Amino acid sequence: MRVFVRLFGTLAGRFPDHDPVKGIEIDLPGGAVVADLLEHLGISGDESGVVAVDGRVSAPDDPLPDQGSVNILQKMHGG
Amino acid sequence: MKFLRVDMKTKTVKTEDVPPAYRGLGGRGLTSILVNDEVPPGCDPLGPENRMVFAPGLLTGTALVNTSRISIGAKSPLTGGIKESNVGGTVPAALGKLGITAVVVEGQAPEGELYVLRIDARGEAALEAANECKGMRTYALVEKLLGTYGEKNGVLCIGPAGEFLMSSASIQSSDADGRPCRAAGRGGLGAVMGSKGLKALVVDLTGKSPDALADPEAFKEQAKAFAEILRKNPFTGQMMPALGTAGLVSAVNSLGAFPSYNATQGTLEGWEKVSGEALAQMIQDRGGKTSHMGCTQCILHCSNDFVDEKGGFVTSSLEYETIWSMGGMTGIVDLDAIARLDRLADDIGLDTMNTGVALAVAMDAGYRPFGDAEAALEMMEEIGRGTDMGKILGNGPAAVGKHFNHHRVPVVKNQSIAAYDPRGMQGNGVTYATSPMGADHTAGNLVGQYLGRALDPLSPEGQVEASRNAQIAMAALDCTGICLLAGTVLGNPKVLDVFLKLIAAKTGEDIDAKGWGDMGIRVLKAERAFNRNAGFTSRDDRLPEFFREEPLPPHNKTFLVPDEELDSIFDF
Numbered sequence: 309m310r311v312f313v314r315l316f317g318t319l320a321g322r323f324p325d326h327d328p329v330k331g332i333e334i335d336l337p338g339g340a341v342v343a344d345l346l347e348h349l350g351i352s353g354d355e356s357g358v359v360a361v362d363g364r365v366s367a368p369d370d371p372l373p374d375q376g377s378v379n380i381l382q383k384m385h386g387g
Numbered sequence: 388m389k390f391l392r393v394d395m396k397t398k399t400v401k402t403e404d405v406p407p408a409y410r411g412l413g414g415r416g417l418t419s420i421l422v423n424d425e426v427p428p429g430c431d432p433l434g435p436e437n438r439m440v441f442a443p444g445l446l447t448g449t450a451l452v453n454t455s456r457i458s459i460g461a462k463s464p465l466t467g468g469i470k471e472s473n474v475g476g477t478v479p480a481a482l483g484k485l486g487i488t489a490v491v492v493e494g495q496a497p498e499g500e501l502y503v504l505r506i507d508a509r510g511e512a513a514l515e516a517a518n519e520c521k522g523m524r525t526y527a528l529v530e531k532l533l534g535t536y537g538e539k540n541g542v543l544c545i546g547p548a549g550e551f552l553m554s555s556a557s558i559q560s561s562d563a564d565g566r567p568c569r570a571a572g573r574g575g576l577g578a579v580m581g582s583k584g585l586k587a588l589v590v591d592l593t594g595k596s597p598d599a600l601a602d603p604e605a606f607k608e609q610a611k612a613f614a615e616i617l618r619k620n621p622f623t624g625q626m627m628p629a630l631g632t633a634g635l636v637s638a639v640n641s642l643g644a645f646p647s648y649n650a651t652q653g654t655l656e657g658w659e660k661v662s663g664e665a666l667a668q669m670i671q672d673r674g675g676k677t678s679h680m681g682c683t684q685c686i687l688h689c690s691n692d693f694v695d696e697k698g699g700f701v702t703s704s705l706e707y708e709t710i711w712s713m714g715g716m717t718g719i720v721d722l723d724a725i726a727r728l729d730r731l732a733d734d735i736g737l738d739t740m741n742t743g744v745a746l747a748v749a750m751d752a753g754y755r756p757f758g759d760a761e762a763a764l765e766m767m768e769e770i771g772r773g774t775d776m777g778k779i780l781g782n783g784p785a786a787v788g789k790h791f792n793h794h795r796v797p798v799v800k801n802q803s804i805a806a807y808d809p810r811g812m813q814g815n816g817v818t819y820a821t822s823p824m825g826a827d828h829t830a831g832n833l834v835g836q837y838l839g840r841a842l843d844p845l846s847p848e849g850q851v852e853a854s855r856n857a858q859i860a861m862a863a864l865d866c867t868g869i870c871l872l873a874g875t876v877l878g879n880p881k882v883l884d885v886f887l888k889l890i891a892a893k894t895g896e897d898i899d900a901k902g903w904g905d906m907g908i909r910v911l912k913a914e915r916a917f918n919r920n921a922g923f924t925s926r927d928d929r930l931p932e933f934f935r936e937e938p939l940p941p942h943n944k945t946f947l948v949p950d951e952e953l954d955s956i957f958d959f
């Protein structure tokens with residue numbers, strides 16, 4: 309399966325192929341879940357990656373949308 | 388530990404020891420409890436009976452990082468209730484270093500007279516005539532005042548909006564570089580200052596007589612530990628210096644809760660162009676500063692210096708809430724225009740949030756089209772000149788809504804909401820509705836919990852409890868003088884423990900987690916009491932009707948938390 313991933317916060321800088329508008333395309337085995345994507349990208353718990361699909365924050369075992377877009381944010385607080 | 392009592396009528400300043408009833412209080416605790424004790428709740432907020440209290444936090448003036456914050460309190464001309472507005476810069480730490488617990492301003496100067504309150508390096512204060520500063524915008528004013536009194540001074544001041552007694556008037560605070568770019572924006576306290584005839588406070592930054600610490604060794608040790616925690620935390624240590632609060636643009640748009648086009652959409656079309664990431668890139672390409680120390684002793688550096696295409700300084704700091712109010716709500720998807728609007732707001736002395744939302748309501752009512760940056764800049768200039776329309780705009784969204792008979796006015800107690808839509812983040816709606824301050828995100832913001840999946844933002848379940856806990860924690864935090872961005876780490880009980888040890892080492896009185904909560908509750912109770920006596924009822928703890936009637940795309944939800952639940956929030 310393929311997902312279109314956009315990275316935000318301080319994450320994008322780690323991926324030279326990342327385009328601010330289009331993000332990056334990631335291929336994963338069929339049936340991959342959110343945790344697989346984070347692992348694939350090497351985003352650890354310390355970086356507090358937050359995966360948003362369709363305007364909702366996903367759980368680690370939520371399925372990913374094949375050919376769909378995913379935003380990866382970082383946990384933030386309001387100021 | 389002293390109060391400076393400033394009487395604008397007699398033009399005298401008296402110094403008194405902090406009365407026993409107020410010992411151990413600081414910041415919002417002190418302003419709210421003192422306002423509740425001394426200000427007649429029914430008084431005219433712009434009349435002589437209102438009092439203004441400037442109180443640095445309990446830990447402000449100590450060596451602890453990120454504590455140059457001050458609470459300014461009074462009865463608000465915007466909400467008609469009690470107000471605490473918090474700001475950083477250099478004056479808060481300077482007052483703390485002079486051992487000044489609060490400056491209380493009462494009475495009124497005769498009409499047409501304007502004064503500067505000067506506080507020197509020994510903590511001696513006097514009112515000095517400043518009629519030549521009449522009508523001055525804040526950047527020119529601060530330059531003039533620093534020219535007169537010397538660079539090593541900090542300034543709290545008002546611009547034309549404050550002199551015009553507008554309900555969105557802010558009090559601007561000079562930053563570490565001597566620019567009046569930090570704002571006690573909320574609640575129209577600039578108008579209260581204007582009504583007193585007080586144009587500015589000028590405080591010497593070299594004072595060296597802070598209150599003695601009860602246990603200096605313990606304080607030093609815990610202060611070091613706390614700074615280390617801030618440096619290691621990914622949010623405070625990395626994200627804040629990289630993106631500042633503007634990093635929230637992506638997060639809140641990604642969740643569909645970014646009120647756009649006067650709260651008719653939950654995502655702003657083209658938000659990527661005004662995101663924190665885009666902002667940082669633009670500033671970097673142009674040679675500005677992506678991170679900057681806004682307030683004395685800050686190690687987070689959430690601030691930035693926005694520069695134009697030629698590298699010339701435009702404004703500091705472009706923050707999340709302003710990008711939202713001046714950009715999202717107005718549909719102006721252009722960082723250069725937003726930066727100019729922010730600069731104008733600082734210069735005229737206006738709350739960027741209340742003002743941006745006022746412009747958005749005018750646009751929504753058909754006065755000018757959404758997305759028209761030139762029209763927005765013109766409207767700001769009208770406010771600055773105090774034209775008839777400018778006065779309506781400068782009195783905030785509720786005044787604009789009334790003028791145009793427009794129903795969609797996103798305010799509570801007349802104060803604009805912030806950059807989290809109550810339909811997309813239901814708990815923030817609870818905070819807006821019930822905070823004694825009116826709609827105020829800093830009173831109890833749950834965005835971190837939503838991003839961390841601790842709570843479903845779209846469901847009414849659990850929101851009242853989460854908002855209550857956040858409001859109590861914030862009321863306590865606002866007493867201490869810690870910047871709220873640094874304060875985000877206190878959600879971890881172990882870190883809170885370090886922080887409580889710091890308070891104990893300052894005051895000499897042990898405080899545990901329960902005592903911390905009790906402090907917050909005490910503050911909220913005083914604020915609620917003031918508002919009740921000023922005539923507020925549970926009907927004032929409501930969002931405007933359209934939030935229950937008009938679903939917000941993309942989730943197409945309305946605000947779902949029942950009124951009875953809202954009314955139970957402060958059943959302490």
Ligand code: SF4
Nearest residue numbers: 681682685687689870
């Ligand atoms: S993080 Fe920002 S608001 Fe807080 S003290 Fe630093 S510059 Fe001021």
